[in-house]
Amino acid sequence: MFASKMGIIEWSFFSVSPFFLLTISAVLGVWGFRNREAIHENILNEEPLRIYFFVSVALIAMGALTYFASSSSDMMMDALEDLIVAAHFGGGLIFVLYVVANFAPMLVQNLPVHKVLYKPETMPYFTFRLMAVIATFAAISWATSWKTYLNQMAGTFYLVKGDISLAGKDDALAESYYQRSLLFRNQNQHAHYGLATIHARRSDSSKERQEYEKAIEWTPSPALYLNLAGIFSRQGDLLEAALTLDEGKKKFPSSGELQNAAGLSFLRLKQKDSAFYFLMRAAESGGASKAALTNMAAASAQFNAVDTSFSTFSWESGQTVNELAQANLSGQKIMAIDLYPNDTSLNVYTSMNLCNYLLNQRANADTILARKALALSRKEVNEPFxxxxxxxxxxAMYARGLVSEALKTVREIAFSGNSDYFSLIGLWLLEQDNAAVASSYLKAVAEKSQPRALYYQAIAETEADSLAKATISWDSLAKSRDKNIAAFAGKMKKVLSAKPGQTNALSNDEKYLYCRYKIQLNDRTSFLKVADEIGDEHLRVQAIIDRCKKWMTIDEVNEAKNLLSLVDKVYTKNLNDQIVNLKMRLAVEDENWQFIQRTLTSAELPFNLRIYYEAILAVQSGDQAAAQQKFGYLAQANYQFEDGLIAAIRYFSAGSFDQLKNFSTLVEGLSAKPNSVKYLKQHVLMATTLGFENEAQNSLNRLRKLMPEASFKKFVTANSDFIGVRQ
Structure with missing residues (x-):
């Protein structure tokens, strides 16, 4: 066993764990303690004290082993394995010499030596112990330099300090400790793993991959292969992920986790037979069987339109996890559940059922359940989920209109370590027409080479009118390996570089993009000319609708109304819905409450927009209780929704003495959407009223940059009593 552990020989037919060997030795030591009474008499006089001393030493040894094992200190575990094997080898060898030296004559006479084993005559027991220590040291030094073990201990010391810093979210300090640990021992899986975790928090996938590759080179394990394959998968390189898992399966053929991951990899590659083959092999293993069965159910839902009806719903059921996963994959909505889990300590089934249920029912989910799930996530006992x-x-909160709270929650996750979620924040902000802020989040993700991040960044920059930056991004995307992205990027380059006299050479969709992004908002003549050249009627109408929305964004209602008058037919459902939405917004400005009341019942509107119209109608009908409730919701639900927030501020400002509270609400909205013309206009007026002269002037200066000159002068003239000489 010693020769095998030290690498002197290789065999596979017999192996005993060194830690099992130590445990057996400790048990035998306690069991045979009374037989060794004679050699302990000169150390401690009383028998109980001698027993307590021995048990205490055993507990210290086992406690140290438990700590190093639980903290995955691979270097110390390796060093302690060597020490245990060497101690048993060296101690056993010297013990044989001890027995021969003291009791050889008795052994020859076949006498019961065990009765006097600890009453030596020639070689004292202390001499045996001293020589055993020397033999142990010699055995260790024979196979490996003793300096190696000192380096392992020093490296482990810095590993522990790194783990403490990492747990305290001090990534920079943790990184320095892990790097120092590697200086003592490069074959250091724990340090490489810790560094990979830090790089993952920073979304630096390149450095994260390098750390896993270094760890695999020295100390391969299934977990390392799984994480490395996960990096390739997140980057969209599914083939490289499959090859990595294949290499891992060759080194660890019995790993159910790797078989399960291989099945998922083939599932993403649309290889049905291979996916089921590896998932079935994983299901036959011990550790990954439940996960594999769940994934097989998901695979069945993807390849076959399976029945996803619920015979029974249980938050604790693994079957429910599978059924919910199938329903989500197939896009099927289940019936709402009234009974929610009451236990505050979740297991893997309860947590995954809760997550899948919220995702399945996000459009209709109870916000109480969403907030309860959020509260459960903050409990330490539920940290794994x-x-x-x-x-x-x-x-769920985003779908129900609680956009501010949803964004705050995702930011909390992103800033606490997983910056991949900046991409989700950016996409949500794009949906909320906040392209300027969205581009900053998406740029941070694109710098980490996340899949499609540069594509979304280019869209955000284009929507934010940062055309110089967008042109650079589209130029990079034109070389993309994704043919669809490359083709669209080429089209955008052509549109953004086109001159006014070159529009005839553009296709219909390129002319639409030219109208949307290239023509200045106040250049009505050029817009109508190019729009009339669009051969596709639907694209022409969409260009007009987009233009109307831009005018509404800067409060130019008449311009939007004049453009919308050019649209007077019935088009596709999507176009008709957009037209109705615009007409309802214009009706608010015209105070055409009957049109809003008549249209509201049949119009398909986002949740917050419907609340906005209902609040306005409640004021007109004199239902102050309903108005206060709905405007109270609009004041905190979504700072990206300018009309709703400003309407709420104006409602609560009427007759209110607490104007600072309303002003602070406006500042929150302006912080969330700093380029909002509507917020800036309201901020100028409220800041002036409250005497915040500098703040009002700053907002006015920003308005001048964001609005056409004619629109800016119109605003200043209309509010000259407030603004005075600031213009």
């Missing part, structure tokens, strides 16, 4: 619960809750 915290991220999944928070994201599921955020999706």
């Amino acid at each position: 915290s991220e999944q619960l928070m994201i599921a809750s955020a999706h």
Whole structure:
């Protein structure tokens, strides 16, 4: 066993764990303690004290082993394995010499030596112990330099300090400790793993991959292969992920986790037979069988339109996890559940059922359940499921109109370590027409080479009118390996570089993009000319609708109304819905309450927009209780929704003495959407009223940059009593 552990020989037919060997030795030591009474008499006089001393030493040894094992200190575990084997080898060898030296004559006479084993005559027991220590040291030094073990101990010391810093979210300090640990011992899986975790928090996938590759080179393990394959998968390189898992399966053929991951990899590659083959092999293993069965159910839902009806719903059921996963994959909505889990300590089934249920029912989910899931995610006992619960809750709240709370939740996850979620924040902000802020988040993700991040960044920059930056991004995307992205990027380059006299050479969709992004908002003549050249009627109408929305964004209602008058037919459902939405917004400005009342019942509107119209109608009908409730919701639900927040501020400002509270609400909205013309206009007026002269002037200066000159002068003239000489 010693020769095998030290690498002197190789065999596979017999192996005993060194830690099992130590445990057996400790048990035998306690069991045979009374037989060794004679050699302990000169150390401690009383028998109980001698027993307590021995048991205490055993507990210290076992406690140290438990700590190093639980903290995955691979270097110390390796060193202690060597020490245990060497101690048994060296001690056993010297003990044989001890027995021969003291009791050889008795052995020859076949006398019961065990009765006097600890009453030596020639070689004292202390001499045996001293020589055993020397033999142990010699055995260790024979196979490996003793300096190696000192380096392992020093490296482990810095590993522990790194783990403490990492747990305290001090990534920079943790990184320095892990790097120092590697200086003592490069074959250091724990340090490489810790560094990979830090790089993952920073979304630096390149450095994260390098750390896993270094760890695999020296100390391969299934977990390392799984994480490395996960990096390739997140980057969209599914083939490289499959090859990495294949290499891992060759080194660890019995790993159910790797078989399960291989099945998922083939599932993403649409290789049905291979996916089921590896998932079935994983299901036959011990550790990954439940996960594999769940994934097989998901695979069945993807390849076959399986029945996803619920015979029974249980938050504790693994079957429910599978059924919910199938329903989500197939896009099927289940019936709402009234009974929610009451236990505050979740297991894997309860947490995943809760996440899947929130995602399945996000459009109709009870916000009480979403907030309960969010509260459960913050409990220390549920830390393993915290991220999944928070994201599921955020999706449910976003779908129900609580956009501010949803964004705050995702930011909390992103800033606490997983910056991959900046991409989700950016996409949500794009949906909320906040392209300027969205581009900053998406740029941070694109710098980490996340899949499609540069594509979304280019869209955000284009929507934010940062055309110089967008042109650079589209130029990079034109070389993308994704043919669809490359083709669209080429089209955008052509549109953004086109001159006014070159529009005839553009296709219909390129002319639409030219109208949307290239023509100045106040250049009505050029817009109508190019729009009339669009051969596709639907694209022409969409260009007009987009233009109307831009005018509404800067409060130019008449311009939007004049453009919308050019649209007077019935088009596709999507176009008709957009037209109705615009007409309802214009009706608010015209105070055409009957049109809003008549249209509201049949119009398909986002949740917050419907609340906005209902609040306005409640004021007109004199239902102050309903108006106060709905405007109270609009004041905190979504700072990205300018009309709703400003209407709420104006409602609560009427007759209110607490104007600072309303002003602070406006500042929150302006912080969330700093380029909002509507927020800036309201900020100028409220800041002036409250005497905040500098703040009002700053907002006025920003308005001048964001608005056409004619629109800016119109605003200043209309509010000259407030603004005075600031213009």
